[in-house]
Amino acid sequence: MHQKCFKEQYTLNLKKLDDKVYNECLEAKIKSQGKIPFWEEKYKKFKDLGYDIKDREDLRDKVRKWCKKRGITVNLENGENHNLTSRNNCKILLLDLESSLIEAFVWGLYDQNIKYDNVVQDWHLLCWSAKWLFDSETMADVLTVKEAEKHDDRRIAESIWKLMDEANVIIAHNGNQFDLKKFNARFIKHGLNPPESYQTVDTLLVARNSFGFTSNKLDDLCEYFGLPKKTPTNFDLWKRCFFAEKEALDEMVFYNRNDVAILEEIYIKLRPWIKGHPNLNLWNEGSVSVCPNCGGAIDFKGDYYTPLNRYDSFRCSHCGAVGRSKFTNLKKEQSKLIVR
Structure with a gap:
């Protein structure tokens, strides 16, 4: 008291x-x-x-x-990390989801082979958060208490489907193996068609394939780069959400929102190093080539060599990514001299 x-x-x-x-x-x-x-x-x-x-x-x-x-609009287009993709209409969506626990009958705690028949209540979505790259607003949706009691995620599945249907590129940490497959499982469950086609950037795969970090977890990458970390939580939060506690659902979506915010920071850090990034020239409305990773201006300087060819090399003046032209700069006479 x-x-x-x-x-x-x-x-x-x-x-x-x-x-x-x-x-x-x-x-x-x-x-x-x-x-x-x-x-x-x-x-x-x-x-x-x-x-x-x-x-x-x-x-x-x-x-x-x-x-x-007050009708104030903040224009961030003159800063270091402004949304260059606005020039070419590429819609880049960062997202993350939180799913519920699975309730099942088990015989013990160690080395159990749990059959699907033992599942009492399968998993479902608890909430999702998303934001358009460099947009100031983070969008989110979470189950109501009544929906959580009924384990009914149809409404929030439909709301994230609408955003994914708009996106050209989707960014997530472990998105290819977890988030996107989980979303698809709920979409087909609720009779939704596939969203319009989109390309993906999985920051976990980028970290794993291009670097030798001690840990590739999102929280550990934030610590490595000196960025704000994930909101602390524990297993009890998922249990409370399973039993439809309003306060727990609110905590979960707050935790989820923060994950998307720090995901954006990690993506920006990794972006110059991403090989095979969705090529933003595909959405380029200008008359000159731009950086395929960020849409920034590129400076051609030097040569880019492959085992059998040579190209003009460039570096992005905005994000620092390097790449090459599509066309060889070897003359025909030089090309004829190349042998395997």
């Missing part, structure tokens, strides 16, 4: 965000291009000053609503 009164008194003493706070956040957002480290820094500052903020996502949401109410 005393703890409750203290908590209520503490909440009453917190200061509401004012125009000074909003303007400082807005100015910092423009300078930093809305990146997560900026939000973390401002959250800690204003939290220490006694302002009523739950976390950095709460601060971002409050600033976004403040801007919307």
